Amino acid sequence: MAPKKPTRKSLVGLESSEGSAEQTEAERLSFLNTPRPFKNPRYTRPQSKKLRSTKQILAAERERERLKREAGHFSKEVPTYIAIEAPPSLLPQKRYCDITGLEAPYTDPQSKLRYHNKAVYDLIKTIPPSTTHEYLAIRGQHSVIR
Numbered sequence: 001m002a003p004k005k006p007t008r009k010s011l012v013g014l015e016s017s018e019g020s021a022e023q024t025e026a027e028r029l030s031f032l033n034t035p036r037p038f039k040n041p042r043y044t045r046p047q048s049k050k051l052r053s054t055k056q057i058l059a060a061e062r063e064r065e066r067l068k069r070e071a072g073h074f075s076k077e078v079p080t081y082i083a084i085e086a087p088p089s090l091l092p093q094k095r096y097c098d099i100t101g102l103e104a105p106y107t108d109p110q111s112k113l114r115y116h117n118k119a120v121y122d123l124i125k126t127i128p129p130s131t132t133h134e135y136l137a138i139r140g141q142h143s144v145i146r
Contacts, residue, residue: 098121098135112136 002088052060097104097116104114108124115121124132136142 098139112141 038133095104095107095114096102097120098113099120100116102116104116106116106121107114110122111124111127111129113127113132113135115124127135133142
C-alpha cells in the first residue's frame with residue numbers, strides 16, 4: 001500500500017511545529033527577499049549637480065538680465081524664467097462648455113451654446129432664452145435680437 005500524500009493542513013501543522021526549519025508558504029511566495037534587477041546597488045547620487053530653490057533661480061535670472069542691460073545687448077529672443085515670450089499658437093483655440101466648463105466638441109444650432117455631452121444638451125433645451133443670452137454675454141458673444 002502506497003503512503004498517503006500529506007495534505008496542506010498537515011504540512012502547515014508540521015511547519016509550525018518544526019519552527020524555522022522550513023519556510024512557510026507565505027514566506028516562500030514572498031517577493032521581499034528576491035533580487036530586484038531594476039535597482040543598481042552601486043548607484044550613488046551625483047554630487048556635481050547642486051539643487052537650487054526657486055528664489056535662487058529667479059535671483060540668478062534677474063542678475064543675468066541686469067548684466068545684459070549694462071552690457072547693452074539685451075535680447076528679447078532669449079527666454080527667461082521671469083518673462084517668456086512665445087509666438088502665437090498654430091493649434092485651433094479650444095472651446096469649452098458654457099454650462100460645465102469642460103471641453104465642448106458640440107454647439108447647439110438654435111441657442112449657439114456650447115455643450116460637452118448629451119446630458120448637458122438636454123439641460124440646454126430646458127433653459128429659457130433669457131438665460132441663454134446671459135450665458136452668451138458671459139462668453140462675450142452677444143446675440144442680436146430682431
